[in-house]
Amino acid sequence: MVNLISKELNDLINEQIVEEIRSGYIYLGMSAWAAKEGLSGLASFMKIHAEKEEYKHAMKFFQYIIETGGKVELGTIENVSTDYSSAEEILKGAITHEEHITKKCKELMDLAQEKKEYFAYDMLNWFLREQIEEENLFNQIYDDFLHANKSLGVWDHHLKHP
Numbered sequence: 001m002v003n004l005i006s007k008e009l010n011d012l013i014n015e016q017i018v019e020e021i022r023s024g025y026i027y028l029g030m031s032a033w034a035a036k037e038g039l040s041g042l043a044s045f046m047k048i049h050a051e052k053e054e055y056k057h058a059m060k061f062f063q064y065i066i067e068t069g070g071k072v073e074l075g076t077i078e079n080v081s082t083d084y085s086s087a088e089e090i091l092k093g094a095i096t097h098e099e100h101i102t103k104k105c106k107e108l109m110d111l112a113q114e115k116k117e118y119f120a121y122d123m124l125n126w127f128l129r130e131q132i133e134e135e136n137l138f139n140q141i142y143d144d145f146l147h148a149n150k151s152l153g154v155w156d157h158h159l160k161h162p
């Protein structure tokens, strides 16, 4: 069995798997609230994002540990909210959450550099580039929401996940 990963990076990536699954869980909670409110566009957007993006991110970290001969550990995902007061609260929350994930990805890269884990650079660069997309995506739908002013229904109707 190869051994191409340090214990420290292995541990931090295991934590990141939880962060990514938790991201999907948070967006699923937002989707549930939106569905209940009749905001089917937002409900679908958040559900697709959880399935299509966040689960994929978790699997990419998972696979990296397997390929480098590390040990996958799957931590606990705590309860997340399905109670929100508005679509705006959800959008602001999603932006703040993606900023948090960007910070986590930077910490992973900091550690990889400190440990000279060159193998991890490509994978982590992919995630850093992905976070540019993630932050842009949520900022874009929030901007669209602000521009739509009081026509929440029209905004929701036109909301599509890319």
Ligand SMILES: [Fe+2]
Residues within 6 Å of the ligand: 020, 023, 053, 054, 057, 101
């Ligand atoms: Fe993610």
Ligand SMILES: [Fe+2]
Residues within 6 Å of the ligand: 023, 053, 054, 098, 101, 134
């Ligand atoms: Fe994300």
